[in-house]
Amino acid sequence: MENFQHSSATYFNRELALIEFNRRVLAQARNPDLPILERLNFLIIFSRNLDEFFEIRVAGLMKQQDLNAITRMPDGIPTDVVLSELSTIVHQAVQQQYEIFNHSILPQLQGFGIHFIQYQDILEKHKAWIANYFAKQVQPVLTPISLDPSHPFPRLVNKSLNFIVSLEGKDAFGREIEMAIVPAPRSLPRLIHLPESVVGNHQEQIFLTAIIQQHISDLFPGMKATGCYAFRVTRNADLILSEDVDDLAVALKDELSSRRFGRAVRLEIEDDCPREITDYLLNQFDLDQEHLYSISGPINLSRLTTSFARPDLKYPVFNPVIPKAFRKQQSIFEILKKEDVLLHHPFDSFQPVISLLREAAKDPNVLAIKQTLYRSGPDSEIVQALAEAARNGKEVTAVIELRARFDEESNITVANVLQEAGAVVVYGIVGYKTHAKMILIVRREDQQLVRYAHLGTGNYHAGNAKMYTDYGLMTTQPDICEDVHRMFQELTGMGKMAKLKTLLHAPFTLHTELLKLIDQEIACAQAGKNARIIIKVNALTEPQLIAALYRASQAGVKIELIIRSICCLVPQLEDLSENIRVRSIVGRFLEHTRVYYFEQGGEKKLYCASADWMGRNLFSRVETCFPILDSKIKKRILQDGLLNYLSDQKGTWELQSTGEWIPAYVAPDEVPHSAQEFLISKSLQKI
Incomplete structure (x- = not known):
């Protein structure tokens, strides 16, 4: 292999x-x-x-x-x-x-009755209000930059919106300036509500670009603007840190400043811009024609957030449900002593995780709290609970991954908040991102120290928990808690690889054990036993695992892969992968759970994990993979988290051997099954 x-x-x-x-x-x-x-x-x-x-x-x-x-x-x-x-x-x-x-x-x-006003949509009734708004709210913060020998082309920030303006006439110094750049201030909203006095009972928002283009000549008195074209340059924003840095936080801050001015990789510009101007911009950014994107509409739709109060035009409101185990006014510690609890977000509320930390922060019997943080935010209730616990004298240890892409600045702020509260903050291992999702709480009970753990497939982010599907296991199982304890020791101290009893962890044992589990499934198939693999992850790219799955398919193992985004495995190839089917589900919620299921001749081994099947997760990150030992929880994950999704027809796409994805077939008289809608309905029935 x-x-x-x-x-x-x-x-x-x-x-x-x-x-x-x-x-x-x-x-x-x-x-x-x-x-x-x-x-x-x-x-x-x-x-x-x-x-x-x-x-x-x-x-x-x-x-x-x-x-x-x-x-x-x-x-x-x-x-x-x-x-x-x-x-x-x-x-x-x-x-x-x-x-x-x-x-x-x-x-x-x-x-x-909802209107977005672009430049070409401006009507006479809009003009007086636009003129007043431009003069009072926009013009004072604009900085036009002429392009001439004393004003070279400006250094424009990554993804910033700008205008290139063609001009005729002479400026106040008698210079004939042909072009200028006008950056659109990021401090201004991209969309501005027009008042009822202008639009009546309609809901109208006007683009900032339209307001600026309407009055662009006001920025160049005595000159004539003959053209004004919005454009945006995208730059390389990847961060590369040396492994021999003295202080990761300081090095990261330095690197973040350079991200804004990395090498240009794309130029977007309005499609009515003349060829000579686009060629000029491409030359300035050292780009070719293939990097040019002529846009027929507002550039950067990602800023197109709306504040219209129109619930009738959105999904029906769904509020995550508090699991039955937590509805009584009872200590969470008392609940977890009786049973493990599985949370399936967003169908189950994330609140029990927050409540666990809040209770631990106040409980005089709690001695220590340890947690990994990948994407949170300084204002999150999780961070506030940890800070409170530290102020209350608990031994709080936070392993913060500063390098979570595009959340680096936020994570530096989180680290500062927790350090100021008295928590011990560590940044994991240089060269290995800490992507594991773990909480460990140590509590004194009857002169004994008892551990409580939470392990998850997703980040400790309350907002994401409403939009992403993820699993979280709350447990007191001694072997799992001991393994979590050893992983924290591995992250905060120095020494040999931790020997774990139940957890698999990257970059040490996870990849090897996954290959063994696939080999065991092959052995079951060859022995005539039930052999089936179901994997649900965000991405599958790791070459050795793909090769192992091919071997399993050739041995007759039935393999079903639910891959949200990247799948490098080629399914349905004769004599290689004809027993492998790959599907992707795109729906209301972002599919984010990582679940590995192996039939094992009827033994049914099932794991949840923080890791996708990618090289970076398996070799360059600290990841956890935890077995589901409770039979009821195992059955629930198998039914709701895997088989339910294999029955989905509404949001499912199936990967062909050609690389094409096609929507799942639905018979004309059939009501398509939606895995997510089924889980919403099931949650609402529990209320």
Whole structure:
């Protein structure tokens, strides 16, 4: 298996697989069965995903190209070929995005009395209000920059909105200035509500770009603006830290400042901009035509958040349910002594996790609290509870991963908040991101020290817990708690790898044990026993695991993969992967659970984990994988978290051997099953 040689026939390119996921997100915006504001939200999500795709993935490929580096990806496709294919696919997707926005979303919103005013939509009735707003709220914070020998092209921040203006005439110093740059201040809202006195009972928002374009000539007295075109440059935003830094927080702060001005990787500009101006900008940013995206509408739809109070145009309101075990006015510690509790977010509320920490912070019998934090935020109730516990004299240890992408600044602030409260803050291991989700509470009970643990598949972020599907296990099982204790010792101290009794953990045992579990399934199949593997993760890219799954398929193991985004495995290939089916589910909530199921001849081993099946998770991160030992909880995860999703038809896409994703087939007279809607309904029945 280790000698299995992948090629483009057995391994889909990672970047191409990721852009296919984003196209599945975009498809949701076309779905007429969804509420119109939710369709708009999927367009916004697509824009945000695409931003990160360029900042990280495309930027990495362009860096390889600049360095003439030979690709080491298992598919073996040259970097320039991948970039060319991505350019074609993304240009088509962006064109589709704006066709949906202009010809479907906007007209339907207007039918509901909601209007977005762009420059070409400004009416006479708007102009007086716009002029007043521009003069009082916008012009004082604008800084026009002329382009001439004494004013070279400015250094523009990553993803900032700017205007390039073509001019005629002479300025106050008698200079003939042909062009200028006007940055749009980020301190101003992208959308501004128009008052009822102007629009009556309609709900109208006007784009900041429209206001600036309407009055662009006001910025250049005595000159004439002959054109004004919004544009945005996207830059490389990946952070690279040396492993020999003296202070990770200080090094990260320094690196964050450079992120704003990394190498340009994409230029977006309004599609009516003349060719000579776009060529000028491409030259300034050292980009080619394939990096140019001519936009037919507002640039950067990710800023297109609305504040319209129209619940009728959104999903029905769903409030996560407090599990039955926690509804009594009883100590959470007393509840967990009796039974393990499984939380399935967002169907189950995240509140019990917060309540556990709050109670621990106040409980005089609690001696210590240890927790990993990957994405939280200084204002989160989790962080506030930990700070309170530290102020109350508890031994609080927080392992904060400062390098959680695009949350670095927030995590530095969290670290400062906790340190000021008296907590011990460590940043994990340089070179290995701490991605594990763990809480350990030590409590004195009857002269004994008792441990309570929480292990999860997702971050300790209350907001995400309402939008992402994740599992959290609250337990007092001694072996699991002892393993969590040893993992914290491993993270905060120095020494040899911790020997764990029940948990699997990366970068040490997880990958090896997963290969063993697959081999055991192969042995079951060869012995004529029940053999089945079900894996639900966000991404599958690790070459050795893919090779092992191919071997399992060849041995007759039935393999069902539920992969949200990237899947590099090629399914349904004769004599290789014909027993493997791959599906992806895109729905109301972001699928984020990581569950591994192995039939094992009827033994039914089931694990939840923080790790996807990617090289970075298995070799470059600290991850946890915890077995589900309670039979009731195991049955619940198997039924609700796996089999339920394998029955989904409403949000499911199936991967073909060609790399194409097609929607799940639904018979004409059949009501399609939705896994997420089923779980919402099941939760509401528990109230």
